[in-house]
Amino acid sequence: MGWSTAEVARLAGVSVRAVRYYHEIGLLPVPERRANGYKSYGAVHLVRLLRIQRLSALGFTLAQIGDLDEPGPHTEALFRSLDVEIADKIQQLQQIRNELRDVLENEVQEGLPPGFSPPATGAVVTERDKSTLSVLGQLLPAERQERLKEWLATSTVDSTADDDFEQLPDDADEATRADLARRMLPAARAAQNSRPSADPTPPTTARAIGTALRDIYNPAQMDVLVRVATLLDAESA
Known part of the structure; x- marks a missing residue:
């Protein structure tokens, strides 16, 4: 019997619904029925269900499992294709694991985009800094991203103006803004000179970055950043 x-279904570790679905799509042969009208499954059906489960666990789709029923060159190709896909997933997971390790080893990196390290100066990375780096890490051309990462990780420029910039109120007066821009200039100059041959930022990207920065910083802080950029341009002229 x-x-x-x-x-x-219980023996194979699947649901009754799954067994019926496999019948519907032709993946599992329908067994003969007993005299009472109920299906009677045998070892061949159990083995088939176990094979479906095993191949599904390996990552094959039900359609691919059906294709594997007929041995041929395509069978090996399916296995090799899945092997490549799994290798790619492993690489992606390893990258995620490396980033997670960075967060665990140094909490200040939490929220920073991949590849960015805490400042070499030991300065605290504020939430606004993290937001800015996330935007720049997504929008800047690749070479400019590398310039920024290298400078952040290796620069020893003493930027004591950072705290004042972070605390700058939106109603800061003209003298305070001008003084702060001059004090921030050395760090900005070092960042610009770290890799002077970097690709230019496309105008549309520059506008998108500007829009994002205006949401991150208050008007006085944005004014200081514009002043720093103006001073850099004047030096390059």
């Missing part, structure tokens, strides 16, 4: 649908 064979097994009922519920019994073979």
Whole structure:
């Protein structure tokens, strides 16, 4: 006497619904029925269900499992294709794990985009800094991103103006803004000179960055950043 649908499903570790679905798509042959009208499953059905489960666990789709029923050159190709796909996923997961390790080892990096390290000066990375780096890490051309990462990780420029910039109120007076821009200039100059041959930022990207920065910083801080950029341009002229 064979097994009922519920019994073979339990033995194979699948649901009754899955067994019925496999019948519908032709992946599992329909067994003969007993005199009472109920299906009677045998070892061949159990083995088939176990194979479906194993191949599914390896990552094959049900359609691919059906294709594997007929041995041929395509069979090896399917396995090799899946192997490449799994290798790519492993690489992606390893990258995620490396980033997670960075966060665990140094909490100040939490929220920073991949590849960015804490400042070499030991300065605290504020939430606004993290937001800015996230935007720049997404929008800047690749070479400019590398310039920024290298400078942040290796620069020893003493930027004591950072705290004042972070605390700058939106109603700061003219003298305070001008003085702060001059004090921030050395760090900005060092960042610009770290890799002077970097690709220019496309105008549309520059506008997008400007829009994002205006949301991150208050008007006085934005004014200081514009002043710093103006001073840099004047030096390059």
